[in-house]
Amino acid sequence: MSQYLTINPKEIPxxxxxxxxxxxxxxxxxxxxxxxxxxxxxxxxxxxFFNVFGANPPTMIFSPSRRVRGNTTKHTxxxxxxxxxxxxxxxxxxxxxxxxLSSTEYPKGVNEFVKAGFTxxxxxxxxxxxxxxxxxxxxxxxxxxxATGEGGGAGNLVICxxxxxxxxxxxxxxxxxxxxxxxxxxxxMGSNWYCRAxxxxxxxxxxxxxxxxxxxxxxxxxxxxxxxxxGNDLGRLGNTEQLPTKEDIADFAANNxxxxxxxEQRLTxxxxxLQLHYxxxxxxxxxxxxxxxxxxxxxxxxx
Amino acid sequence: MSQYLTINPKEIPxxxxxxxxxxxxxxxxxxxxxxxxxxxxxxxxxxxFFNVFGANPPTMIFSPSRRVRGNTTKHTxxxxxxxxxxxxxxxxxxxxxxxxLSSTEYPKGVNEFVKAGFTxxxxxxxxxxxxxxxxxxxxxxxxxxxATGEGGGAGNLVICxxxxxxxxxxxxxxxxxxxxxxxxxxxxMGSNWYCRAxxxxxxxxxxxxxxxxxxxxxxxxxxxxxxxxxGNDLGRLGNTEQLPTKEDIADFAANNxxxxxxxEQRLTxxxxxLQLHYxxxxxxxxxxxxxxxxxxxxxxxxx
Numbered sequence: 026m027s028q029y030l031t032i033n034p035k036e037i038p039x040x041x042x043x044x045x046x047x048x049x050x051x052x053x054x055x056x057x058x059x060x061x062x063x064x065x066x067x068x069x070x071x072x073x074f075f076n077v078f079g080a081n082p083p084t085m086i087f088s089p090s091r092r093v094r095g096n097t098t099k100h101t102x103x104x105x106x107x108x109x110x111x112x113x114x115x116x117x118x119x120x121x122x123x124x125x126l127s128s129t130e131y132p133k134g135v136n137e138f139v140k141a142g143f144t145x146x147x148x149x150x151x152x153x154x155x156x157x158x159x160x161x162x163x164x165x166x167x168x169x170x171x172a173t174g175e176g177g178g179a180g181n182l183v184i185c186x187x188x189x190x191x192x193x194x195x196x197x198x199x200x201x202x203x204x205x206x207x208x209x210x211x212x213x214m215g216s217n218w219y220c221r222a223x224x225x226x227x228x229x230x231x232x233x234x235x236x237x238x239x240x241x242x243x244x245x246x247x248x249x250x251x252x253x254x255x256g257n258d259l260g261r262l263g264n265t266e267q268l269p270t271k272e273d274i275a276d277f278a279a280n281n282x283x284x285x286x287x288x289e290q291r292l293t294x295x296x297x298x299l300q301l302h303y304x305x306x307x308x309x310x311x312x313x314x315x316x317x318x319x320x321x322x323x324x325x326x327x328x
Numbered sequence: 329m330s331q332y333l334t335i336n337p338k339e340i341p342x343x344x345x346x347x348x349x350x351x352x353x354x355x356x357x358x359x360x361x362x363x364x365x366x367x368x369x370x371x372x373x374x375x376x377f378f379n380v381f382g383a384n385p386p387t388m389i390f391s392p393s394r395r396v397r398g399n400t401t402k403h404t405x406x407x408x409x410x411x412x413x414x415x416x417x418x419x420x421x422x423x424x425x426x427x428x429l430s431s432t433e434y435p436k437g438v439n440e441f442v443k444a445g446f447t448x449x450x451x452x453x454x455x456x457x458x459x460x461x462x463x464x465x466x467x468x469x470x471x472x473x474x475a476t477g478e479g480g481g482a483g484n485l486v487i488c489x490x491x492x493x494x495x496x497x498x499x500x501x502x503x504x505x506x507x508x509x510x511x512x513x514x515x516x517m518g519s520n521w522y523c524r525a526x527x528x529x530x531x532x533x534x535x536x537x538x539x540x541x542x543x544x545x546x547x548x549x550x551x552x553x554x555x556x557x558x559g560n561d562l563g564r565l566g567n568t569e570q571l572p573t574k575e576d577i578a579d580f581a582a583n584n585x586x587x588x589x590x591x592e593q594r595l596t597x598x599x600x601x602l603q604l605h606y607x608x609x610x611x612x613x614x615x616x617x618x619x620x621x622x623x624x625x626x627x628x629x630x631x
Binding site for chain 2: 027028029030031032033034042043044045046047048049050051052053073074075076077078079080081082083084085086088090091093096115119120121122123124125126128129130131136139140141142149158160161174176177178179180181182184187188189190191192193194195197198202203205208212214215216217218219220221222223224225226227228229230231232233234236237238240241242249255256257258260261263264284300318
């Protein structure tokens with residue numbers, strides 16, 4: 026039996042497909058979009074079919090898609106077609122319940138800033154106001170609106186150019202870079218699920234070497250086919266350009282307490298290999314790639 | 329002094345703007361894109377300027393943007409212009425180091441499936457292969473490629489229609505819905521930061537009422553201006569249509585251990601109010617909105 030469920034989108038109901046797409050294309054950043062209609066009535070609504078797509082010019086797209094049930098359109102879409110401007114406000118954890126409340130389908134003309142208790146700040150370059158509580162807000166001109174279809178669930182690509190950006194100073198570290206832990210962003214997953222980007226679930230991955238790592242295909246076969254090392258371990262090892270020298274490897278064996286203790290045990294070659302892979306795995310989990318190599322390259326008959 | 333840093337994108341270097349955008353539009357889902365050139369050479373590369381934008385037709389966009397340094401284009405962009413097909417593979421935690429390795433700038437023609445140790449599975453409706461390790465993979469036809477600019481950092485919108493979707497059965501719960509904890513998705517943040525959507529950082533928010541919650545503007549003033557209740561607390565309270573009856577409130581006071589204990593203390597009206605707000609806050613943090621209302625609506629002279 027296949028381990029996959031394979032689906033032709035044309036052969037299942039749109040609502041069901043929507044569930045699969047929003048469950049697997051995750052986590053999605055949230056555009057908390059402030060718009061106005063011709064009369065100046067303000068609307069504020071969250072959209073997770075959204076992202077940034079380039080920096081020059083700074084381009085963002087969000088999609089107020091047609092509703093699957095009833096095939097109606099959202100006030101945000103009507104508004105940007107009337108007044109092609111929007112402020113895209115970012116959402117952090119402290120705002121999430123109010124943001125959810127603002128997605129209530131209030132009648133046209135209701136101002137969700139008021140209903141959801143957000144602070145209206147005047148924008149400088151566009152007419153819709155921005156959200157005072159947001160850690161970042163982007164005043165945008167709408168360049169184009171592209172309908173991808175006519176039926177329920179069809180997307181409407183609102184292509185925006187950022188003309189002015191506001192960042193709360195509290196999200197920066199002392200070097201002036203955005204600190205993800207201070208940003209405390211919240212994103213959408215499928216169904217009722219949200220994701221808070223913070224705590225131990227935010228982690229760093231060393232950038233690939235500009236000198237080009239050797240790649241997993243160039244790893245020794247015993248490492249590539251290890252029963253202990255994971256894909257993440259191999260990924261870290263493959264991002265290496267230069268292996269430690271024989272001297273470094275010998276030095277390490279003479280001084281590392283774990284290797285010294287392995288030497289004292291009477292292990293078979295297979296047992297020793299296994300123990301070395303476990304030890305290398307531990308080093309890799311800690312991001313200590315060089316140490317892992319020094320373990321893996323030990324001659325197995327090193328006693 | 330303003331609490332905001334306000335930036336006109338035209339007045340700062342693109343690289344710096346890129347840092348602000350990728351630091352604040354977070355977390356971004358990752359399209360691990362498999363493409364081929366005219367000769368059939370395979371390329372596999374991750375892009376976080378990506379999302380789903382509609383379900384009918386199922387539409388995804390990713391942007392292999394022009395490099396800020398050197399203004400060169402990526403092999404993925406060259407490929408989709410030659411062969412307008414792509415498989416968008418989703419990324420989970422177990423793959424993240426290999427995915428990062430695959431973003432090494434290997435020379436054209438190098439197959440990152442091989443370099444990064446991924447399994448090539450034959451696609452059914454398009455020519456590029458899909459990634460065997462991915463929890464979900466979308467075979468796509470490229471409908472259009474829109475360049476948003478000519479300079480370094482400019483986005484290239486690769487607009488895709490999903491023609492076949494593959495989901496590993498292990499990501500579904502017993503009801504056939506995607507389980508976010510089994511999906512274990514990984515997303516991009518700014519700089520070297522990634523986010524793993526799992527553990528206690530994944531949480532549910534009750535959908536807004538279709539009957540329309542009262543909104544924060546309709547909450548009693550003492551609640552709206554509480555020094556104890558947070559924005560998230562008010563958001564939950566505002567998502568209420570009907571308040572508990574006087575009988576319910578009295579019943580609750582007669583049986584709730586915390587309220588009974590408050591009654592026994594000789595508190596001033598202000599002290600009692602404060603204690604009630606703390607108690608309501610605790611209930612709201614647990615998602616017990618009805619209980620919170622029963623606390624907040626206690627007559628303050630209830631002894």
